[in-house]
Amino acid sequence: MTSKFFDGVGFRPTTSCGVVAACGVISSMLIFVVAPTETTMGDVQRILYLHVAVAWCGLACAMLMGFSAAMYLTRRRLEWDAWSLAAGEVGWLCATLTLVSGSAWAHEAWGTWWTWDPRLTSTLILWLIYAGIVVLRGSIEDPHRRARLSSVLTLVGVADVPLVIMATRWFRGIHPVAPDMDTRMRLVLLASVICFTVLVAYLIIQRRFHLALTDRETQVRVESWCQRNRRSH
Amino acid sequence: MVTLIVTYVAAWTAIIAYAAWTSYGAWKMEQHSTGRKLKSAREMQPATVVESAA
Numbered sequence: 061m062t063s064k065f066f067d068g069v070g071f072r073p074t075t076s077c078g079v080v081a082a083c084g085v086i087s088s089m090l091i092f093v094v095a096p097t098e099t100t101m102g103d104v105q106r107i108l109y110l111h112v113a114v115a116w117c118g119l120a121c122a123m124l125m126g127f128s129a130a131m132y133l134t135r136r137r138l139e140w141d142a143w144s145l146a147a148g149e150v151g152w153l154c155a156t157l158t159l160v161s162g163s164a165w166a167h168e169a170w171g172t173w174w175t176w177d178p179r180l181t182s183t184l185i186l187w188l189i190y191a192g193i194v195v196l197r198g199s200i201e202d203p204h205r206r207a208r209l210s211s212v213l214t215l216v217g218v219a220d221v222p223l224v225i226m227a228t229r230w231f232r233g234i235h236p237v238a239p240d241m242d243t244r245m246r247l248v249l250l251a252s253v254i255c256f257t258v259l260v261a262y263l264i265i266q267r268r269f270h271l272a273l274t275d276r277e278t279q280v281r282v283e284s285w286c287q288r289n290r291r292s293h
Numbered sequence: 294m295v296t297l298i299v300t301y302v303a304a305w306t307a308i309i310a311y312a313a314w315t316s317y318g319a320w321k322m323e324q325h326s327t328g329r330k331l332k333s334a335r336e337m338q339p340a341t342v343v344e345s346a347a
Contacts, residue, residue, distance in 0.1 A: 076316040084305060091301070103294045110304055153311055157304045164300040259308070267315045273322035280326075 076266060083259040087113075087252060095248040104168040109249055111161040113256035114154045115183070119221055121151025121260065122186065125193075126218035129211035141207035142275075144214060145197065146267040150260055152190035158183060170234065178231035182224045189217035 091109045098105035128144035131137075162180065163173045174180065193210050200206035223230075228237045241249070 073316050073320050076312060080309060080312045084309075088301075104297050106297055107300055110301060114304070150311070153307060157307060161300050161304060164296050168296055263308075263312060263315070266312070266319065270315045270319040270322070273319055273326070277322050277325055 076262075079259065079262045083255050087255050090248050090251050090255070094244070094251075096242070096244055098245075101169060104165065107161050107165045107168075109252040111158060111165060112249060113252045114157040114161065116253055117256050117260040118151050118154035118158050118183075118186070119224060120257070121147045121154055121264070122190075122218055122221050124264070125151060125214050126221075129214035129218075132207055132211045133215075136204070138203055138207060141203075141211065142271045143264075143268060144207075144211065146264045146271060148190060148193050148197075148210075148214070149267060150263045152187070152194060153263075154260065155183065155187040155190055159187060175234065177233035177235050178227040179224065179233055179235035182220060182227045186217070186220050186224055189213070189220060193217065 087110075091106050095106055095109060097103060124147040125144050128140045128147060132140035132144065159180075162183070166175065166180075167173050193213055196213060197206055197210050200209065227233065228235050
């Protein structure tokens with residue numbers, strides 16, 4: 061699984077803190093200071109800037125996962141499986157935040173925490189697929205078998221992505237399709253999406269780096285164990 | 294406003310927790326590898342001294 065991509069790269073915790081803090085500050089400023097207050101819903105409408113951004117990131121992670129899974133199945137290299145795992149974990153986090161923020165928004169807008177609207181249901185299915193892949197990975201020890209099975213499940217799960225995107229157009233539901241917003245709101249939404257995309261990309265790379273280091277450490281331990289065994293014999 | 298703040302704080306807590314977990318994991322692994330390199334360098338030192346003396 062060790063990737064040459066991370067060879068010679070040192071990990072700096074300060075970079076990690078800096079990226080997360082910068083994205084947090086920029087996002088908070090955009091949502092609480094720059095964005096104007098909506099007339100009908102008031103301040104609660106600001107959840108939208110978080111909700112749309114994490115929803116987009118969740119779908120992007122699913123697509124990255126699908127790409128990595130396809131690459132693993134064609135090349136049979138565990139590096140691709142590690143990318144798939146990193147994207148899957150971050151994607152699961154984003155899907156969870158999408159459901160939580162959407163639920164909070166729905167409670168204020170529709171008067172209910174949950175409804176079986178096509179968009180909500182397809183997003184819940186995506187969340188369950190993410191959860192299933194993470195659980196499946198934890199239950200198989202052989203790395204190639206784990207990678208093969210989770211890649212197949214990922215490719216099946218990725219089929220849900222177009223359904224999530226098109227659910228509001230293909231089926232009748234109450235989820236807004238493309239609500240009317242003024243220019244400032246649109247700009248804040250775009251900036252928020254960019255900010256979260258940068259953060260999520262960084263989190264995926266950081267997790268991938270963590271996996272590469274863990275793998276390198278395991279390899280070293282196995283090698284030293286083998287050497288010790290050879291000496292004792 | 295309470296719903297907004299609770300949702301926002303919950304979201305960022307989850308993001309920071311995940312970032313901290315991966316960051317700490319990577320940092321710990323690097324510490325292990327640095328410690329091992331130092332240990333092997335220390336073990337190598339006497340042999341080098343003997344070699345140069347010979």
